[in-house]
Amino acid sequence: AQSVTQLGSHVSVSEGALVLLRCNYSSSVPPYLFWYVQYPNQGLQLLLKYTSAATLVKGINGFEAEFKKSETSFHLTKPSAHMSDAAEYFCAVSDPFGNEKLTFGTGTRLTIIP
Amino acid sequence: DGGITQSPKYLFRKEGQNVTLSCEQNLNHDAMYWYRQDPGQGLRLIYYSQIVNDFQKGDIAEGYSVSREKKESFPLTVTSAQKNPTAFYLCASSSRVGNGYTFGSGTRLTVV
Numbered sequence: 404a405q406s407v408t409q410l411g412s413h414v415s416v417s418e419g420a421l422v423l424l425r426c427n428y429s430s431s432v433p434p435y436l437f438w439y440v441q442y443p444n445q446g447l448q449l450l451l452k453y454t455s456a457a458t459l460v461k462g463i464n465g466f467e468a469e470f471k472k473s474e475t476s477f478h479l480t481k482p483s484a485h486m487s488d489a490a491e492y493f494c495a496v497s498d499p500f501g502n503e504k505l506t507f508g509t510g511t512r513l514t515i516i517p
Numbered sequence: 518d519g520g521i522t523q524s525p526k527y528l529f530r531k532e533g534q535n536v537t538l539s540c541e542q543n544l545n546h547d548a549m550y551w552y553r554q555d556p557g558q559g560l561r562l563i564y565y566s567q568i569v570n571d572f573q574k575g576d577i578a579e580g581y582s583v584s585r586e587k588k589e590s591f592p593l594t595v596t597s598a599q600k601n602p603t604a605f606y607l608c609a610s611s612s613r614v615g616n617g618y619t620f621g622s623g624t625r626l627t628v629v
Contacts, residue, residue, distance in 0.1 A: 412557065437617045446521075446607055446620035447560075454615040493559065495617075502567060503548050503611040505618060509559035 405430040405496040409508035417516045422466075422481040424511050426494035429475065436477040437495040437505065438468055447493060453477060455499070464488070489515045519544045523608050523621035530595070530602065530628050538593045538624045540608035546619070547612065549591035553577060554605040554623075563606075566591055595626065603628050 410425040428434055435454050439447040451462025458470040464487075468479045477494060491512045495505040521542045530536045540549065548567045552560040562575030566585040580599025585591055591610075595602045605625050609618035 435615050435617075439617075439620075444605075444623065444625065446523075446622045447609075447618070448620070449617050452615070452617055497614065497617075499614055501614070503614050503616070503618075504550070504562070504565060507552075507560040509557065 405434060405498060405506050407494050407496050407506055407508040409492075409494050409511050411511055412509065413512045413514065415514040415516055416484045418486060419483050422479070422484045422488060422513065424479040424492050424494075424513065426468075426477045426479065426508060427475050428477060428494075428496045430496060430498070432498060432500055433472075435497045435499050436468075436470060437497070438462065438466070438477075438479050439493045439495065439507075440464075441491045441493065441510075443490075450479070450492075484515050486515050486517065489513055521608055521610055521619055521621035523606075523624050525624060526622065528624055528626045530626060532628055533597045535594055535596050536626065538595070538606055538608075538626070540591045540593065540621060541589055542591075542610045542619070542621075543589060544610055544612070544619060545588070546610035547588070548610060549585070550609045550611075550618065551575075551581075551583065551591070551593045552607045552609065554607060560607065563593065602626055 406429045438450040494508040524539045550565040551563040564583040566572035608621040
């Protein structure tokens with residue numbers, strides 16, 4: 404069974420600063436990994452995904468994530484935070500040899516300080 | 518444009534009543550899912566369906582029921598047996614492994 408741990412339920416960064424949201428996974432097989440963003444009272448939107456191609460994945464809105472097998476991590480980064488990045492972010496994992504069902508982390512709420 | 522439509526966006530229910538949340542997709546996706554979201558608890562899987570006329574319980578299925586009579590539709594009924602139904606409910610669909618989910622915009626259910 405897969406699982407995902409997101410370190411830090413709340414993260415605050417200053418506008419223009421580096422954004423780093425942490426995600427560690429547990430999986431018995433090489434996983435597929437995803438980052439989603441959720442704005443208040445809305446559904447989740449896919450930011451990026453790793454499906455065993457390049458380990459550095461670029462997504463929408465300037466975000467990227469690096470798959471590190473040795474560290475079982477898939478941290479999300481953005482070089483310079485913008486006020487519009489304030490949202491909740493979810494990391495998710497799926498089994499590439501099983502069904503499409505995703506297991507989600509508990510989320511990290513990102514606050515941007517002006 | 519293809520997508521998932523959830524309705525209504527806001528729903529109020531009296532205690533003891535059953536209510537049905539609608540989820541329709543025109544993406545031709547085989548799999549559909551219902552999640553419940555509570556503050557600080559992330560997304561918890563209620564039910565999922567990988568094919569028409571078949572569905573499986575998720576982690577918190579008690580007090581909920583679903584049907585999958587058509588590929589496009591996956592309605593969720595919150596029954597009176599659900600003791601704490603106030604939450605944000607999200608429907609999602611997927612096409613194949615590795616594509617991730619497409620989510621609807623959610624329904625916020627409040628028991629009054």
